[in-house]
Amino acid sequence: MISDRADSEGEDHQRSFPDLTVALQTVGCKLNQAETELLAHQFLQAGYRLVDPDSAAAVYVLNTCTVTHVADHKCRHLLRSYHHRYPQALLVATGCYAERAPEELSRIEGVGLVVGQKDKARLIEVLSSWLPHPRTLSALEDQGLASLGRTRTLVKIQEGCNRSCTYCIVPQVRGRARDVTENEVVGQVKARVEQGYQEVVLTGTQIGAYGRGLARLLKRLLDETGVKRLRLSSLEPEDLSPDLLQLWESGRICRHLHLPLQSGCDSVLRRMGRHYTTEEYRQKVNLAREFIPDLAITTDVMVGFPGETEEEFQESYEFCRQVGFARIHVFPFSERPGTPAAKLSGKVTGLEKRRRKEEMLKLARLSAREFCRRFLGRKLEVLWEGQKNGLWFGYTDNYLKVFTQSHHELRNLLLSTRLTRELNQGPAGGLVGEVEFHPS
Numbered sequence: 001m002i003s004d005r006a007d008s009e010g011e012d013h014q015r016s017f018p019d020l021t022v023a024l025q026t027v028g029c030k031l032n033q034a035e036t037e038l039l040a041h042q043f044l045q046a047g048y049r050l051v052d053p054d055s056a057a058a059v060y061v062l063n064t065c066t067v068t069h070v071a072d073h074k075c076r077h078l079l080r081s082y083h084h085r086y087p088q089a090l091l092v093a094t095g096c097y098a099e100r101a102p103e104e105l106s107r108i109e110g111v112g113l114v115v116g117q118k119d120k121a122r123l124i125e126v127l128s129s130w131l132p133h134p135r136t137l138s139a140l141e142d143q144g145l146a147s148l149g150r151t152r153t154l155v156k157i158q159e160g161c162n163r164s165c166t167y168c169i170v171p172q173v174r175g176r177a178r179d180v181t182e183n184e185v186v187g188q189v190k191a192r193v194e195q196g197y198q199e200v201v202l203t204g205t206q207i208g209a210y211g212r213g214l215a216r217l218l219k220r221l222l223d224e225t226g227v228k229r230l231r232l233s234s235l236e237p238e239d240l241s242p243d244l245l246q247l248w249e250s251g252r253i254c255r256h257l258h259l260p261l262q263s264g265c266d267s268v269l270r271r272m273g274r275h276y277t278t279e280e281y282r283q284k285v286n287l288a289r290e291f292i293p294d295l296a297i298t299t300d301v302m303v304g305f306p307g308e309t310e311e312e313f314q315e316s317y318e319f320c321r322q323v324g325f326a327r328i329h330v331f332p333f334s335e336r337p338g339t340p341a342a343k344l345s346g347k348v349t350g351l352e353k354r355r356r357k358e359e360m361l362k363l364a365r366l367s368a369r370e371f372c373r374r375f376l377g378r379k380l381e382v383l384w385e386g387q388k389n390g391l392w393f394g395y396t397d398n399y400l401k402v403f404t405q406s407h408h409e410l411r412n413l414l415l416s417t418r419l420t421r422e423l424n425q426g427p428a429g430g431l432v433g434e435v436e437f438h439p440s
Contacts, residue, residue: 020131022048023057023082023089027075028065030203030233032095034154036063039123046124053082059127060089063120064097064105066169068334072097076108083110090130094120096173117173151385151394151412153197154233155188156180157217158204165262166273166344167305169336170205179211182220189225198383198414199229199254207232208239215244222250228414229383229397234258237276237284245291254397255292256326259285260300264319265312268305271344278319285323296326296371296398303360304333304353307346313356321363326371326399328364332357372400372431375419382417382433384410404433 022043026036039061040050051057060082065071075097083091092113093105099116106114113130115123160177161170189200200221208214214232221230231254240257247253259281263269266277276284289295301320303313320328332353335342348356375396382402384394391403392410394417403423404410416436423430 020048020059021051021055021057022059022061023051023053023055024061024063025053025078026063027071027078028063028067028096030154030201031156031159031205032063032065034156034201034203035095035120036061037154038156039063039120042124056086057089059092059131060086061092061094061123064093064095066097066100066173066336068331068336070334075105079105079108079111083108092123092127094123096170099173100169118175151197151383152199152201152231153192153195154201154203155185155192156204157185157202157207158210161205162209163206163275164273166271166340167302167333167336169339172338174205177206177209182212182217185217186220186224189221189227193225193227196412198412199231200227201231201233203233206236208235214239215241215247218244218247218253222247222252228252229254231256231397232258234260236260237281240284240288242287242291245288248292254399255294256296256298256397256399257288257292258298258300261320261323262300262302263305263308263312264301264316264323265308268308268312268316271307271341272302272305273340282319282323294375294398296400297323298327298329298399299323299325300329300331301360302331302333303356304348306333306341306344306348308333308348317360317363320360320367324370325364325367327368328360330357330360330364369422372422375400375431376421377419379416379418379436381414382435383414384412384435386411400431402431402433404435406435406437408435408437410435410437 024036024040026033043050053060062075062078064075075093079091079093082089087110090113091111092115093111094115094117096117098105098114099118102114102116105111113126115126119126158177158179160175162177163171192200210217218230221227230252235257237259248255261281262272262274264278269277285297288297301316333341333348380396380400382394382396384392386393390405392406393401393403394410395401400419402417402419404417417433419431419433421432423432
């Protein structure tokens, strides 16, 4: 789906912006982030100059999300805010919200172009009718995304989903599952390694459903690329098998599995259309921990699903407490138009959803803190990403966020770090590290 304003507006943009700068911003999942990153590469290769979303640009592209009403609201707010600050910019909305409800976005003041999810890959082609052809970059200027200061990169291996979870809008906006070819994935990972990235995150809507087998793809990446860290964005519990888990013996796949739970109550899981019981989920968690020492298991938990009683919520809470997650992303049920869950009776009030969310968040903070404390006094490798409030921050392979003070430039370095004490740096907890720095 593509919609735009009058042609005269496109002509105005061509006159107003001889320097073709582009600001890209993302709302939503790692798959959205991966697609934005790919768009950034494409814009650079086409001769556009990328700038930070907080800067003025000729073109502002928002890659939207529509998984909840909160995501919808955030997208609308960002578009209005950017138009208020930079009224001459061409505002482009693309992605899942743009696919689901293009007319809503096109009515926002300043939005000149709405490109749905299915046409996102053709965005630069679509923009060519709005903007003059950019100059050709010299070889020196075409440096990929290094100028953005990223240390981790996301590579899409598939999109779409064949499941039918009753609450989820994603299959409607992304369609059925389809894969990026193995050769293309391997080629992308090789290219990102050559650009200097230390960690590659493989992402998609349902990566465990990768056509010829996720284990086969991972083995090719380990054998054919020099990537130092491979991280998987998310798997379903039933995706875990001994054949897959034994690949962690390489030491190059991050000891981190994101396994969406959604609810720790079997009756709620059935109403959600999930394909496992809590006991099956627990068995998969135990299997993964047998294969991968010091594994971080993170998850998503929904509260306030239609019909969820207080007893069912408490059952979910207790299950999460017993599993001992490293992180829990907690979110209230958000009714999505056209999904089966939107028609269910027994709606939970907003006040009750907020109470349950806060209760589950308290557990999330406690679980994260307990996981962090297991590693105090130990040395782990940290990929240092940047600075905040005078401290360097980075992540271990099992997704602990670590902070340290250093007069060295640590960005994009993978360094052995002793975790010395806890900091109060958010729900995931924070650890202060002593870095072993060996300049090359």
